[in-house]
Every structure is written in C-alpha cells, then in structure tokens.
Amino acid sequence: MNTMTLRDAVDADHATILALNLESEHLLSPMDAEKLRQLDTQSAYHRVAVDADGVGAFLLVFRESADYDSPNYRWFSERYDRFLYIDRIAVSAARQGRGYGAALYDNLFAFARAAGIMNVVCEFYSEPLNEVSQRFxxxxxxxxxxxxxLANGKQVSLQIATLSDLPR
Incomplete structure (x- = not known):
C-alpha cells in the first residue's frame, strides 16, 4: 500500500504543483510560475500530499489579511472579518478517490481550530455545476x-463552513 503524508509545500514542489493545477484547470483558475510564487508568499497554509511517487495533491489557503486580487477572495473579505479562504485544491487524476483531498481538508480544519479561526470559505463552479466538489x-x-x-462566463457558489457548528 502506498502511504501518503502531508507537509508544507516547498519551492522544489512548484513544478509539480503547476502541473496539478494545469491538469485541473477546467475547474481552477490558471496559474503560472510567477503567480504561484506570489500566492505561496501570501498563503497562510500551503501543503502537499506526498506518497512514494511524489506530490499527488496540494491545497493553497489565505487568511483574511492577504493582498490577493481574486474577486472571490475579495467577496469574502467584504463580508467576513476572520476566515481562511481555500483558493485551490488539486488532486492528481491518478490519486482521486484515495483520500488525498480529505486528508488535506482534515489537516486544514485542525489548523483553523488551532488558530482560533472559525470560518473556512471557498467557492466552486455552480454553472456549470462541479458536482464532485459540491458533494465533497x-x-x-x-x-x-x-x-x-465570473469574467469567464461561469458562476461560482460561494461557500462557508463554520467550525463551531461542526463536530470535532
């Protein structure tokens, strides 16, 4: 069995993170190396799921105080004082359905609780509907x-999970 672990993303992971983002770009916004460097610098949480074959997934998250120009991030910033914004998660096609995304989210929610941040926010496409993301x-x-x-003609569903409402 291939064991997966989580760790902070490092510069050496960037090429793989960009490839994972590209693989899922129909569900995510585009990202080049310069944009990734900027986002990584601003992030409050940037972790990867790693197995014997290397990085198989990543999760990139921002606090409410980030200098980030995403219209979705700004929407939350205008409405919530304190939050963690999930900018993007990508799991390689070969590893989907194996718990990589769940492991990253479980770890993020533990990170949020430890930091005393009760609101975790995100968005996913509602037009066209990303049913997998909706269920997840x-x-x-x-x-x-x-x-x-959005400017690309797609609609997003802006979502929140309030940790105080969830079981530990």
Missing part, C-alpha cells in the same frame, strides 16, 4: 452564502 464540500459542512458570475 457538503461533507465538510459547507453551505452556500452567495453566488457570483
């Missing part, structure tokens, strides 16, 4: 607090 986030107690149309 529902398992973590996320619920919709708004919708926005």
């Amino acid at each position: 986030h529902a398992r973590y107690g996320f619920h919709e607090v708004g919708r926005e149309w």
Whole structure:
C-alpha cells in the first residue's frame, strides 16, 4: 500500500504543483510560475500530499489579511472579518478517490481550530455545476452564502463552513 503524508509545500514542489493545477484547470483558475510564487508568499497554509511517487495533491489557503486580487477572495473579505479562504485544491487524476483531498481538508480544519479561526470559505463552479466538489464540500459542512458570475462566463457558489457548528 502506498502511504501518503502531508507537509508544507516547498519551492522544489512548484513544478509539480503547476502541473496539478494545469491538469485541473477546467475547474481552477490558471496559474503560472510567477503567480504561484506570489500566492505561496501570501498563503497562510500551503501543503502537499506526498506518497512514494511524489506530490499527488496540494491545497493553497489565505487568511483574511492577504493582498490577493481574486474577486472571490475579495467577496469574502467584504463580508467576513476572520476566515481562511481555500483558493485551490488539486488532486492528481491518478490519486482521486484515495483520500488525498480529505486528508488535506482534515489537516486544514485542525489548523483553523488551532488558530482560533472559525470560518473556512471557498467557492466552486455552480454553472456549470462541479458536482464532485459540491458533494465533497457538503461533507465538510459547507453551505452556500452567495453566488457570483465570473469574467469567464461561469458562476461560482460561494461557500462557508463554520467550525463551531461542526463536530470535532
């Protein structure tokens, strides 16, 4: 069995993170090396799931005080004082369904609790609907607090999970 561990992302992971982002770009916003460096610098949480074959997934998250120009991030910033914003998660196609995303989210929620941050926020496409993401986030107690149309013609469902409402 291939054992997976989590660790902080390092510069040496960037090429693989970019490849994972590209593989899922139909569900994520594009990201080049310069953008990744900027996001990594601003992030409050940037972890990877690693197995014997290397990095298989990553999760990139920001606090409410980040200098980030994402319209979705700004939407949450205008409405919530304290939160962790899930900017993107990507799991390699070969590792999907093996718990990599769940391990990263479990770890993120533990990180949020330890930091005393009760709101974890994110978005996923609602037009066209990303059903896999919708089901995954529902398992973590996320619920919709708004919708926005993006410049690319797609609509996002803006979601929040309030940790004080969830079982530990």
